[in-house]
Amino acid sequence: MTVSSAFNAFKSSKSVVWKSVNTLSVSTGRLQQTIAGCIERKGKGLHSGKVSTVKLWPELVSKGRYFDFQPNVIRASIEFAEESPLCTTLCKDGVKIRTAEHLLSALEAMEVDNCRIEIKNSDPEDFDLEVPIFDGSASEWVEAIELVGLKEATDHCGNCCEKMAAYVNEPVHVWRNDSFVAAFPSPEIRITYGIDFRQQVQAIGCQWFSVTSLDNSFYSKHIALSRTFCIYEEVERMRNAGLIKGGGLENALVCSASKGWLNPPLRFPDEPCRHKVLDLIGDASLFARFGSQGLPVAHIVAYKGSHALHSDFVRRLSGII
Numbered sequence: 404m405t406v407s408s409a410f411n412a413f414k415s416s417k418s419v420v421w422k423s424v425n426t427l428s429v430s431t432g433r434l435q436q437t438i439a440g441c442i443e444r445k446g447k448g449l450h451s452g453k454v455s456t457v458k459l460w461p462e463l464v465s466k467g468r469y470f471d472f473q474p475n476v477i478r479a480s481i482e483f484a485e486e487s488p489l490c491t492t493l494c495k496d497g498v499k500i501r502t503a504e505h506l507l508s509a510l511e512a513m514e515v516d517n518c519r520i521e522i523k524n525s526d527p528e529d530f531d532l533e534v535p536i537f538d539g540s541a542s543e544w545v546e547a548i549e550l551v552g553l554k555e556a557t558d559h560c561g562n563c564c565e566k567m568a569a570y571v572n573e574p575v576h577v578w579r580n581d582s583f584v585a586a587f588p589s590p591e592i593r594i595t596y597g598i599d600f601r602q603q604v605q606a607i608g609c610q611w612f613s614v615t616s617l618d619n620s621f622y623s624k625h626i627a628l629s630r631t632f633c634i635y636e637e638v639e640r641m642r643n644a645g646l647i648k649g650g651g652l653e654n655a656l657v658c659s660a661s662k663g664w665l666n667p668p669l670r671f672p673d674e675p676c677r678h679k680v681l682d683l684i685g686d687a688s689l690f691a692r693f694g695s696q697g698l699p700v701a702h703i704v705a706y707k708g709s710h711a712l713h714s715d716f717v718r719r720l721s722g723i724i
């Protein structure tokens with residue numbers, strides 16, 4: 404794809420305007436990138452308990468991020484997001500990729516714009532796959548990306564392409580009951596996130612976390628390390644529903660209504676809220692297209708969000724709902 408055709412692929416709307424680097428008042432500061440070498444990791448899925456192997460490969464400019472389960476290819480796009488409990492699932496032609504959010508969060512925040520994500524498990528006939536959970540955070544992926552490094556993405560002729568970003572022009576919002584995600588015009592990316600577990604677990608309570616300047620350094624130090632969490636009293640219900648078959652104290656923070664945290668210490672006092680920001684970045688990455696930035700340039704404010712609500716937010720930005 405040439406620079407001109409990539410630019411023409413982006414359609415602005417009343418709410419969102421796509422701009423190339425040289426027209427941004429606060430530019431993304433670079434051309435599209437990809438990883439400089441292959442990354443391979445193997446681990447257990449949180450919900451399925453199945454072991455899978457994931458290989459990240461450098462990709463050509465404007466190809467974006469996509470999952471490769473031969474012969475099936477699923478773009479990391481909201482078009483293929485399926486509502487599922489407690490994780491983000493991509494689905495196409497009978498193939499499902501579950502719990503993609505932590506990997507996609509790391510790729511988005513660490514500015515890996517183009518990447519082929521090869522995934523497989525021990526049974527080649529099993530089309531229900533899950534990205535490994537590791538310790539419940541995105542740190543495994545961030546460390547791997549930092550180790551291998553990045554390079555400018557090019558086409559077969561060596562041509563580069565500017566990175567596009569979406570600016571929010573007017574307030575955009577979605578809600579379910581007392582939960583919401585909203586975006587307001589801003590010259591830079593800002594995120595304000597709130598959670599409230601005061602009625603379920605006092606040890607978590609009400610938390611707010613704000614990001615005023617998001618870059619890969621801030622992400623790796625203050626967001627990527629935060630782990631997924633759950634309420635101990637809900638574990639049996641989730642397992643009866645066929646979830647968290649691979650869950651344990653080694654890959655999730657567990658908090659009891661009566662006993663508090665069962666596997667301290669926390670990495671941050673507000674680690675649960677920071678993890679929600681991690682999830683939001685991963686889910687917002689599904690707004691990306693042709694190697695663009697997925698996270699819109701806006702002040703995003705979320706309260707008691709979920710993967711389903713994050714996906715609705717991206718659909719609203721995309722004009723789907």
